[in-house]
Amino acid sequence: GAGLASAYEAARVLNGDIRIASDNHGTVVSLVVPRSLILQDLWIVEAEGQEWGIPEASVITALAATNVHDGVMSFRGSPLALRSLASIVGATPTTQPDQVLVVASPEGQIGLLVSAIVGRRQVAVKSLGPILDGSPQVAAAAHLGGEEVVVVIDPRQIVVDARVPDDSKPYRPKVLIVDDSLGVRQLISATLGVHGFETTVAPNAEEALKMLVDSPVDALVVDFQMPGQNGIELVRQVRSVRRALPIVMVSGVAAAGDQRRAFAEGVDAYIDKADFRQGALATTLWSLLGQSVAEAGR
16 A cells, blocks of 8 residues: 555665565565665666666666567567667667666666676766756766776666657757766766767867768867867867867866867857756757757758
């Protein structure tokens, strides 16, 4: 009755679940919750070159994708719908993933197609607060060592989003993210992905210029300070060939004079890395893209 409903809501808050099984011999009610709100056991998977963390409490098993027909495979005698994790979080699948992570939530069950099952890790997760506002799929982040950061996704929201067919989703503008920090690239890419953007990344200005030639994008997010060419120098070169491309500069160290130089070279907006408030980067990009479309139509 009411007690079970209250326990269910408490489990959801803890990223847990309540599972009920009845096999004609009574009923088993299992309460599954993390042992710690700081330390969490995660399945680490890879999708389009980026690693993602999924709470172990929501994972039933991992297996190879075999005998798949029209996006469905058999799992324990029942059909299991499959969806690419990359497409759900905003990336464009470039290869056919052949690993499946079976994820269950109160909203249902789904088979997530991933490029690789990296393994299981116990990590210290950290809520990123305002940087993730408006990103329902992203729950937190965890540091794996070195510069590597894994973004932890909410399995409940993933299951809900997986029910929306790819061909019914709106067009996703493509954004190139240029930052020498792997962790920053991962966080910005994940956050923009769940805000409706397709993302691609580059670690430096030289690589970014090559990518702009090989694969045109709709907008550019660039770090101010990078080894070799800095962000302002990159913007100067981009503006010589792409005068209307929306460009947002992000930085945690640029002084007021640096910001003025950035705007003088053609940056459309500047956002401090310490101030990714309420999805400010995504909101700014959508606004600039809307202006770009309007100006192109004049």
